[in-house]
Amino acid sequence: MQLAHQPSIWDLAEEAALTPLAGRVARHELSAGAWVDHLPGWVTGSDEVLDVLLGDIGWREDRRQMYEREVAVPRLLRWYSGQEELPHRLLTDAREQLNRHYLPELGELFVTAGMCLYRDGRDSVAWHGDRIGRGRSADTMVAIVSFGSPRPLLLRPAGGGESLRFPLGHGDLVVMGGSCQRTWEHCIPKTARPVGPRVSVQFRPRGVA
Ligand SMILES: O=C(O)CCC(=O)C(=O)O
Numbered sequence: 557m558q559l560a561h562q563p564s565i566w567d568l569a570e571e572a573a574l575t576p577l578a579g580r581v582a583r584h585e586l587s588a589g590a591w592v593d594h595l596p597g598w599v600t601g602s603d604e605v606l607d608v609l610l611g612d613i614g615w616r617e618d619r620r621q622m623y624e625r626e627v628a629v630p631r632l633l634r635w636y637s638g639q640e641e642l643p644h645r646l647l648t649d650a651r652e653q654l655n656r657h658y659l660p661e662l663g664e665l666f667v668t669a670g671m672c673l674y675r676d677g678r679d680s681v682a683w684h685g686d687r688i689g690r691g692r693s694a695d696t697m698v699a700i701v702s703f704g705s706p707r708p709l710l711l712r713p714a715g716g717g718e719s720l721r722f723p724l725g726h727g728d729l730v731v732m733g734g735s736c737q738r739t740w741e742h743c744i745p746k747t748a749r750p751v752g753p754r755v756s757v758q759f760r761p762r763g764v765a
Pocket residue numbers: 670672681686700709742744756757758
């Protein structure tokens with residue numbers, strides 16, 4: 557006699573998938589030719605992706621050049637050059653779908669994947685633009701897919717001003733485009749609220765960081 561199939565956690569976990577971008581992603585025009593596209597819930601079934609990202613994928617502490625000086629960055633980093641296979645096929649599919657959607661406007665491909673792990677509310681990144689490389693002088697795009705605990709991405713005009721707040725939850729997409737890296741700054745502020753880990757995956761064209 558065969559035993560009845562016991563449901564396991566794998567039967568309950570929803571398989572990670574992408575939802576369509578076209579006609580659903582909302583564009584927010586900022587000043588000076590900068591814009592932000594936002595699509596909450598772009599990825600469904602994100603738990604299995606987060607599980608992989610929170611595993612041993614080679615996270616390391618890093619230092620990064622910001623504001624013309626080197627500052628300690630309170631978060632862990634993992635960089636994928638574009639040659640190296642990404643740790644979950646959903647991320648490879650995500651880059652492909654972003655390329656199909658944005659290529660006509662961007663004129664080149666998203667290649668690299670920079671990943672940041674914010675272990676808790678004490679991890680953060682200070683106000684900055686992604687201005688190492690071509691983002692300093694030319695329009696470009698940085699596409700961010702967020703997994704895990706929601707954290708807000710704040711944007712303000714470079715040099716200061718009122719800030720805009722984009723909540724980034726599990727499976728959400730935000731794309732910073734146009735002059736955003738030159739004329740605006742962004743940050744992930746610290747929070748005293750008890751928050752779990754968050755992983756940000758940022759796709760950029762070659763030569764933008
Ligand atoms: O955590 C994020 O989503 C943003 C990270 C970021 O701005 C950066 O690493 O340049």
